[in-house]
Amino acid sequence: MTGALSERQSRAALSRLFEPSDLVGMALIRAVGAADALRLATAEVPVSAAVQQLVTEVLAEHGLTGRRALLSESMDRWGPRVADLAPQRDLETIRRLGGTLLIPGDDLWPAALEDLQLNTPIGLWARGNPGDGLPRHEKTVAIVGSRDSTHYGASVTGDIAGELAGSGYTVMSGGAYGIDAHAHRAALAATAMETGIPTIAVMACGLDRFYPAGNEDLLRAICERGIVLAEVPPGVSPTRWRFLQRNRIIAAMSAATVVVEARWRSGALNTAHHAASLGRALGAVPGPVHSANSAGCHRLLREADAVCVTDASEVKELCGPMGQELEETRVAPEKVAERAVHDGLCVEDLLLLDALPIRVFSTRDKLAKVSGLSLQGVRVGLARLELAGLAARNASDEWRKNR
Amino acid sequence: MTGALSERQSRAALSRLFEPSDLVGMALIRAVGAADALRLATAEVPVSAAVQQLVTEVLAEHGLTGRRALLSESMDRWGPRVADLAPQRDLETIRRLGGTLLIPGDDLWPAALEDLQLNTPIGLWARGNPGDGLPRHEKTVAIVGSRDSTHYGASVTGDIAGELAGSGYTVMSGGAYGIDAHAHRAALAATAMETGIPTIAVMACGLDRFYPAGNEDLLRAICERGIVLAEVPPGVSPTRWRFLQRNRIIAAMSAATVVVEARWRSGALNTAHHAASLGRALGAVPGPVHSANSAGCHRLLREADAVCVTDASEVKELCGPMGQELEETRVAPEKVAERAVHDGLCVEDLLLLDALPIRVFSTRDKLAKVSGLSLQGVRVGLARLELAGLAARNASDEWRKNR
Numbered sequence: 001m002t003g004a005l006s007e008r009q010s011r012a013a014l015s016r017l018f019e020p021s022d023l024v025g026m027a028l029i030r031a032v033g034a035a036d037a038l039r040l041a042t043a044e045v046p047v048s049a050a051v052q053q054l055v056t057e058v059l060a061e062h063g064l065t066g067r068r069a070l071l072s073e074s075m076d077r078w079g080p081r082v083a084d085l086a087p088q089r090d091l092e093t094i095r096r097l098g099g100t101l102l103i104p105g106d107d108l109w110p111a112a113l114e115d116l117q118l119n120t121p122i123g124l125w126a127r128g129n130p131g132d133g134l135p136r137h138e139k140t141v142a143i144v145g146s147r148d149s150t151h152y153g154a155s156v157t158g159d160i161a162g163e164l165a166g167s168g169y170t171v172m173s174g175g176a177y178g179i180d181a182h183a184h185r186a187a188l189a190a191t192a193m194e195t196g197i198p199t200i201a202v203m204a205c206g207l208d209r210f211y212p213a214g215n216e217d218l219l220r221a222i223c224e225r226g227i228v229l230a231e232v233p234p235g236v237s238p239t240r241w242r243f244l245q246r247n248r249i250i251a252a253m254s255a256a257t258v259v260v261e262a263r264w265r266s267g268a269l270n271t272a273h274h275a276a277s278l279g280r281a282l283g284a285v286p287g288p289v290h291s292a293n294s295a296g297c298h299r300l301l302r303e304a305d306a307v308c309v310t311d312a313s314e315v316k317e318l319c320g321p322m323g324q325e326l327e328e329t330r331v332a333p334e335k336v337a338e339r340a341v342h343d344g345l346c347v348e349d350l351l352l353l354d355a356l357p358i359r360v361f362s363t364r365d366k367l368a369k370v371s372g373l374s375l376q377g378v379r380v381g382l383a384r385l386e387l388a389g390l391a392a393r394n395a396s397d398e399w400r401k402n403r
Numbered sequence: 404m405t406g407a408l409s410e411r412q413s414r415a416a417l418s419r420l421f422e423p424s425d426l427v428g429m430a431l432i433r434a435v436g437a438a439d440a441l442r443l444a445t446a447e448v449p450v451s452a453a454v455q456q457l458v459t460e461v462l463a464e465h466g467l468t469g470r471r472a473l474l475s476e477s478m479d480r481w482g483p484r485v486a487d488l489a490p491q492r493d494l495e496t497i498r499r500l501g502g503t504l505l506i507p508g509d510d511l512w513p514a515a516l517e518d519l520q521l522n523t524p525i526g527l528w529a530r531g532n533p534g535d536g537l538p539r540h541e542k543t544v545a546i547v548g549s550r551d552s553t554h555y556g557a558s559v560t561g562d563i564a565g566e567l568a569g570s571g572y573t574v575m576s577g578g579a580y581g582i583d584a585h586a587h588r589a590a591l592a593a594t595a596m597e598t599g600i601p602t603i604a605v606m607a608c609g610l611d612r613f614y615p616a617g618n619e620d621l622l623r624a625i626c627e628r629g630i631v632l633a634e635v636p637p638g639v640s641p642t643r644w645r646f647l648q649r650n651r652i653i654a655a656m657s658a659a660t661v662v663v664e665a666r667w668r669s670g671a672l673n674t675a676h677h678a679a680s681l682g683r684a685l686g687a688v689p690g691p692v693h694s695a696n697s698a699g700c701h702r703l704l705r706e707a708d709a710v711c712v713t714d715a716s717e718v719k720e721l722c723g724p725m726g727q728e729l730e731e732t733r734v735a736p737e738k739v740a741e742r743a744v745h746d747g748l749c750v751e752d753l754l755l756l757d758a759l760p761i762r763v764f765s766t767r768d769k770l771a772k773v774s775g776l777s778l779q780g781v782r783v784g785l786a787r788l789e790l791a792g793l794a795a796r797n798a799s800d801e802w803r804k805n806r
Contacts, residue, residue: 019754019775076777080768156692239757241750286689286701289559289713298689301704301711308704308711310692347644351422354642365483372422374479 005087010034011103011123012087016233017041017078018122020245024074026118027058034103034122040071042082047071062118093208093234098223099127112137115278116252121231124249127207128227134253135170135197141315142172142254142275144247144268145179145261150293153261154182156285160258161186163312165198169319172254174246175201175219175228177212179260179268188221199226200253204246205238206230247271248278256281256318258309262296269296276304281318283309345388348373352381353401356391361398408490413437414506414526415490419636420444420481421525423648427477429521430461437506437525443474445485450474465521496611496637501626502530515540518681519655524634527652530610531630537656538573538600544718545575545657545678547671548582548664553696556664557585559688563661564589566715568601572722575657577649578604578631582663582671584618591624602629603656607649608641609633650674651681659684659721661712665699672699679707684721686712748791751776755784756804759794764801 018025165187187199251274287294355371385391421428568590590602654677690697758774788794
């Protein structure tokens with residue numbers, strides 16, 4: 001590389017030079033800015049004691065100290081990659097794919113990512129249709145889970161993601177098989193006629209390829225009607241490390257992360273823990289206790305203080321008042337319909353109602369004895385129950401339950 | 404009634420005179436003792452201003468004030484029942500059934516009931532086989548739920564109650580259809596050869612009858628090998644009020660209350676709320692979100708801070724260290740077996756492992772570039788991975804994943 005690079009070109013190069021979450025690299029950028037960080041990291045200019053001091057201070061500000069803070073050691077890691085840097089080529093590649101590289105300071109840059117502090121991505125490679133901008137973090141929900149989802153998980157994911165996207169939320173996920181794919185698909189299907197961004201997929205590999213290959217059609221559809229993001233540049237393969245770091249972006253860009261199905265050990269739990277450590281809301285969908293695919297969700301309920309969520313309205317509650325301001329929360333009918341006849345009765349009337357026979361009629365004296373109420377209490381109570389349509393009397397002023 | 408009655412006879416009478424949780428009656432007993440409370444409540448002796456003052460003070464100590472604290476009004480309620488009091492007959496009835504009336508101060512009286520404070524039962528009518536005494540509250544678990552349980556609920560109840568009873572816990576429930584009956588049955592079945600008290604049923608009616616009739620065989624079996632309890636005397640029918648008050652006894656006598664299945668509105672939730680307000684542990688078993696019979700459990704997880712429990716070992720955890728002291732907790736195999744090859748690797752080794760090809764061999768230089776590690780880092784890391792059996796090399800010192 002020769003000559004001065006722009007901020008965007010510098011960050012394009014740095015996103016290839018540094019692995020995601022390379023905190024020494026991140027600290028170097030904070031300390032001296034992206035352009036100088038690139039010159040230092042590539043040994044174009046030598047690292048001075050003053051620069052090392054600045055980096056150490058930035059790391060200390062974030063509670064990070066110790067051996068790994070040495071720039072010289074980090075440069076041993078970065079060195080082998082310097083020859084492959086080609087930021088102009090990478091930027092041209094993403095442009096050719098109809099995309100762009102977003103960097104901090106851009107209008108479209110998601111402010112919520114700054115909650116990752118030192119570990120804020122260097123940039124976000126993006127494909128797709130941002131329309132009027134990326135969705136507000138308060139109206140974005142991450143829906144994640146097992147790749148080997150069950151029919152149950154697929155069904156619940158479809159219900160929740162569909163209703164969320166249909167009511168103006170953006171469904172964020174990782175573009176993987178299983179729950180991720182069901183979430184993206186339901187969001188796309190729910191908003192066929194709508195504007196806005198139904199869904200965002202955050203990938204662990206460069207955006208010049210669709211991974212996994214079996215989801216190519218889905219990811220193409222997301223590029224057309226939603227957005228696909230990655231912090232690594234075109235050409236980079238997915239690795240376990242990159243998957244794990246990718247999860248922090250999903251968690252940070254969402255007001256709530258919901259795990260629909262996950263095994264006792266599952267990558268989805270990693271996203272969940274990122275959400276919790278960021279102070280984002282965390283929801284888990286319960287399932288049958290015999291289902292290994294729900295064991296991770298139950299673990300989150302037990303160990304991570306996740307909120308039990310069973311439908312989209314409960315997920316919206318998780319997003320808080322800012323996410324809900326634009327709409328009425330719909331409550332499932334079975335949760336309001338079961339209202340019993342005795343609702344709202346005082347204790348005395350409940351005792352009296354219990355004492356009233358169903359078939360034969362009973363005198364007030366007997367009702368007092370059976371109910372444990374005074375005669376006066378029975379008289380007043382019967383009047384109230386009669387008004388409520390719960391008690392009936394015959395011509396002899398005897399009483400029974402009204403049918 | 405004539406002549407001086409014993410404490411036990413007085414409480415037998417008072418348990419018929421007062422409805423469960425008649426707090427003015429309870430306060431009267433606290434103020435003057437059971438024998439004098441009976442004489443006052445039956446108007447055998449007149450209520451003085453001093454007695455009224457004492458009762459008002461007891462109620463105030465428990466935060467209860469206001470109109471309903473007047474003894475005169477309460478006596479209007481009690482009056483109609485005075486003529487029916489026959490404590491000797493009731494005590495003879497329970498004796499004939501092989502039972503007894505337990506009262507505070509008895510060796511067998513469950514100390515945990517005192518946590519109900521003013522609302523501690525006047526006495527407990529008991530049938531069955533207490534053996535060496537009622538079980539310790541720390542080793543008692545309430546398992547409750549819907550009467551119209553599903554196959555799922557029955558299966559989970561059977562698993563949990565059976566394993567609890569088989570490992571020395573007493574399973575407490577309400578003797579009803581559905582979850583209650585499954586819990587009692589599993590506890591009895593799990594302990595066919597054991598001593599101890601596998602299960603206790605707390606009824607809302609007198610113990611001279613088996614209610615519901617369809618559970619008669621089960622309740623008879625509990626009388627033989629467990630214990631059946633009620634705070635109301637023989638002959639008293641179950642009412643909604645008595646069911647609701649009965650639930651506080653189930654909650655108080657158990658270290659933990661577990662709701663296996665419950666609808667959005669269910670009596671089991673009442674027991675759960677009693678447990679929570681007593682500071683007892685509360686567990687809820689999750690289920691499919693589409694099952695109306697799990698909606699109440701999910702509600703408890705969301706609203707009542709219930710702990711998600713999926714098996715007996717998690718229920719035992721709820722009971723705390725005192726309940727667990729006698730045994731090792733068994734953990735389900737699927738929760739320990741899923742250990743991945745990369746467990747325990749440091750970040751650098753994880754990056755290196757991800758960089759190693761599966762089929763072809765790769766040079767150290769290439770591995771440094773792909774992994775983002777220094778050459779020295781690659782050298783050291785490969786040595787560690789080789790030791791761990793995760794990396795293999797060929798004669799040219801090239802490397803790939805070990806298969």
